Structure formats: C-alpha cells, structure tokens
Amino acid sequence: MSFRTPVALPKSYLLLxxxxxxxxxxxxxxxxxxxAASWAMPVDFDPPKVAVVIDRNTLTRELxxxxxxxxxxxxxxxxxxxxxxxxxxxxxxxxxLAALGLGHAPASxxxxxxxxxxxxxxxxxxLPEPDNHRKHDLFVAEVVAAWAxxxxxxxxxxxxxxxxxxxxxxxxxGHFFATGEGFDIPI
Amino acid sequence: MSFRTPVALPKSYLLLxxxxxxxxxxxxxxxxxxxAASWAMPVDFDPPKVAVVIDRNTLTRELxxxxxxxxxxxxxxxxxxxxxxxxxxxxxxxxxLAALGLGHAPASxxxxxxxxxxxxxxxxxxLPEPDNHRKHDLFVAEVVAAWAxxxxxxxxxxxxxxxxxxxxxxxxxGHFFATGEGFDIPI
Numbered sequence: 001m002s003f004r005t006p007v008a009l010p011k012s013y014l015l016l017x018x019x020x021x022x023x024x025x026x027x028x029x030x031x032x033x034x035x036a037a038s039w040a041m042p043v044d045f046d047p048p049k050v051a052v053v054i055d056r057n058t059l060t061r062e063l064x065x066x067x068x069x070x071x072x073x074x075x076x077x078x079x080x081x082x083x084x085x086x087x088x089x090x091x092x093x094x095x096x097l098a099a100l101g102l103g104h105a106p107a108s109x110x111x112x113x114x115x116x117x118x119x120x121x122x123x124x125x126x127l128p129e130p131d132n133h134r135k136h137d138l139f140v141a142e143v144v145a146a147w148a149x150x151x152x153x154x155x156x157x158x159x160x161x162x163x164x165x166x167x168x169x170x171x172x173x174g175h176f177f178a179t180g181e182g183f184d185i186p187i
Numbered sequence: 188m189s190f191r192t193p194v195a196l197p198k199s200y201l202l203l204x205x206x207x208x209x210x211x212x213x214x215x216x217x218x219x220x221x222x223a224a225s226w227a228m229p230v231d232f233d234p235p236k237v238a239v240v241i242d243r244n245t246l247t248r249e250l251x252x253x254x255x256x257x258x259x260x261x262x263x264x265x266x267x268x269x270x271x272x273x274x275x276x277x278x279x280x281x282x283x284l285a286a287l288g289l290g291h292a293p294a295s296x297x298x299x300x301x302x303x304x305x306x307x308x309x310x311x312x313x314l315p316e317p318d319n320h321r322k323h324d325l326f327v328a329e330v331v332a333a334w335a336x337x338x339x340x341x342x343x344x345x346x347x348x349x350x351x352x353x354x355x356x357x358x359x360x361g362h363f364f365a366t367g368e369g370f371d372i373p374i
Contacts (some may be wrong), residue, residue, distance in 0.1 A: 017225050018356035018364055019206015038204050041228045043240050043323050051238060051325065053230050084372050131318065136230050136327060138238065158358060169205035169356070169366065171345060174374040177205055179356065180367020185271050187361040 003149040004105075004114070004121070011156040012146035013042035015074060015120035016050065018158070020167035023073040023086055023118065024052060025097075025104070027111040028066035032104075034097055034115060035060045036044060036087030038170045040072055048143040055137050059091035064126060064139065069110035074120040074150075078164040079117035080176055081160060087170075109144040119167060121147040158182075189210040191301070191308070198343040199333035200229035201236065202261060202307035205345070205366065210260040210273055210305065211239060214298045215253035219291075221284055221302060222247045223274030225357045227259055235330040237311060242324050246278035248284040251313060251326065257298035259309040263336075264335070266304035267363055274357075292308035296331040301307075306354060308334040345369075 104113035122142035291300035311328035
C-alpha cells in the first residue's frame with residue numbers, strides 16, 4: 001500500500017467517472033469482507049456522492065448496513081482474477097480477503113479496509129435511504145476521503161502506461177476489458 | 188440505423204455493464220433532445236432496470252419528467268466529438284440533434300429517439316420516485332426494449348474489432364478512453 005496519495009474530494013469523482021469495475025470493502029463487528037461491483041457510479045461532485053448496488057443476500061450488505069460505511073476500491077488489471085473471485089465467493093464461507101490473498105490497510109475515515117492491488121479508493125458513508133436499499137439494493141453514499149496511486153492518477157487524471165496497472169471494466173462470464181487507449185477531443 | 192437488432196431484455200444489462208459513456212435521448216411535446224451521461228448503470232437484471240443522473244437544469248430533465256421516458260444510447264468512438272458536444276451545449280439553444288448532425292430513428296416502446304452512430308440502445312420508462320429525482324437528480328427506470336449493433340454485440344457479448352466501432356469511457360475535459368483489450372479469466 002505504499003503507492004497511495006490523497007485525492008481532493010471535489011476531484012474524487014474522476015476516479016470513477018470512466019466506469020471501472022470496483023471492489024466494495026466493508027467491516028463491522030470484527031468481520032470484514034470484499035465483493036466485486038460493476039454497478040457503481042458517481043452521483044454528485046461536491047460534496048461527492050456515489051451510488052452502488054449491494055445485493056441483499058450478501059455478507060457485504062450485512063456489514064454495510066451495520067456500519068453505514070464502505071470503501072469503493074478500483075482494482076488494477078493484475079488483480080482481475082482476485083476481483084472475479086471476490087464476486088463469485090461468499091464471505092460467509094470464511095475470511096474472503098485472506099482466502100484471496102488480498103492485502104489491505106486501514107482507511108482514514110471509515111472502518112472498511114483499503115484493498116491492495118487497487119489504483120483508487122473512495123471512503124464512503126451511506127446516506128439513510130431505506131427506500132432505495134429495500135426497493136433497489138441501491139446505496140447512495142457520501143465520499144469522505146479518497147486516494148489514488150500516483151503512478152497512474154495525477155492531478156485529477158488517469159494516465160495509464162503499464163498494461164497491468166490499468167483499471168478494468170467487467171462484462172460477464174469472466175470476460176473483462178482493460179481501460180484502453182486514451183484520446184482527447186478539444187473542447 | 189441499419190445495424191440494429193433486438194437484445195433480449197434479461198441480457199440488456201450487458202450493454203451497460205462495462206461502464207461506457209451514454210447519450211440520453213428524450214422527447215416530449217414536439218421537442219426532442221440528447222445529452223451525454225457518464226453517470227448511468229444497471230441496477231437490476233430481470234426486469235432490467237437502470238439508474239442515470241439527469242441534472243435538474245437541463246432540457247433533458249424537462250422532457251424526461253414530461254414524458255416519463257428516455258433512451259440510453261451507447262455511442263461508438265466515431266461520434267465521440269458529437270457526444271462531447273452533446274454534453275456541453277444546451278438543447279434550449281435550438282435542436283441539438285440537428286446542430287450536431289446526429290441522425291435518429293423512432294424507438295419501439297418510447298417516444299425518445301434512437302441516436303445513429305451508437306452501438307447499443309436501451310429504451311427506458313422512469314419509475315415514479317420523486318425523492319430520488321429531487322435529492323440526487325437520480326432516475327431509476329425499467330428497460331422496456333433494447334437493441335444492439337450485431338457487428339459488435341452478439342449473444343450477450345461485446346466483440347470489438349474496428350477501433351472506431353468501440354464503446355468509450357469519459358474522463359473529463361475532453362479526455363476519453365476507448366474500451367480496450369478484452370481478456371478472459373476462467374471461472
């Protein structure tokens with residue numbers, strides 16, 4: 001976890017704006033967990049907010065409801081296998097982080113851990129919206145701290161060089177896309 | 188609009204699962220419009236639902252609230268410039284579709300048009316959730332029909348070949364990423 005520098009909150013949406021796969025980490029009552037979530041997006045700039053779908057049958061849901069907190073971790077391609085497994089195993093079967101060999105470090109504002117092998121981290125506090133939780137498994141949360149790997153995210157911009165240090169986008173059935181070629185259109 | 192075949196509704200989330208940039212098209216009272224939205228994602232499989240953020244100051248918001256409908260269009264790289272402009276001009280200044288030179292065709296279930304130069308289309312009906320609209324500019328909608336360009340989406344899977352016929356992911360300030368290299372991890 002040595003490659004991690006703070007991201008100013010009004011720029012934190014940029015970590016997520018391009019739609020990468022995320023890992024949702026959580027902790028409560030001495031337990032912690034991680035699951036994969038493609039269904040995550042920004043919903044506001046400042047204060048920054050995100051929305052994420054967390055299925056009601058998951059351990060993550062239980063821990064997020066108990067703590068009111070989670071971290072959206074943005075995995076690098078080199079842990080795509082672990083991310084896929086994080087989305088297919090249940091944390092109820094045992095410590096999933098340990099089983100996957102995923103290291104983690106303490107967050108600054110929430111109890112959920114920051115997952116190693118990721119390139120961006122959004123520490124989040126859930127807004128009390130029981131209707132969204134019940135009807136859509138949808139959690140809107142305020143981002144209270146954010147971090148990025150300065151090798152690939154600097155001054156509000158992703159700059160990918162190494163193929164393994166790219167964010168990824170998940171399709172289905174074990175099929176991913178790497179975040180591809182960057183290009184600019186003059187505004 | 189000759190490259191458009193139906194996508195079965197339970198597979199329609201796959202059009203959006205990898206987090207591409209979308210164009211939200213809308214129509215009401217003889218007016219129509221298009222805007223760019225990166226903040227769009229699936230929220231359920233079957234019946235399929237999506238969530239999208241539509242700012243309260245936009246013409247799109249007015250048309251979506253009046254009609255209860257929109258289409259999420261998934262643009263190809265070759266119209267990235269038009270997508271960027273769709274996100275920076277207001278439809279209140281005149282017919283934005285005409286100004287951008289974007290062709291369109293009638294949808295099957297909703298009044299909003301299907302935008303040409305796109306690779307996927309999700310016809311959507313808004314759920315009545317005034318709290319989400321008011322608090323977060325967030326619209327949850329049911330997908331009632333879906334379409335894809337069979338050159339790049341077949342049997343529930345994106346298969347990109349041509350660089351210009353790829354979906355894109357938007358960062359900020361005119362900076363995009365193309366959807367990159369596909370890779371598989373055995374489940």
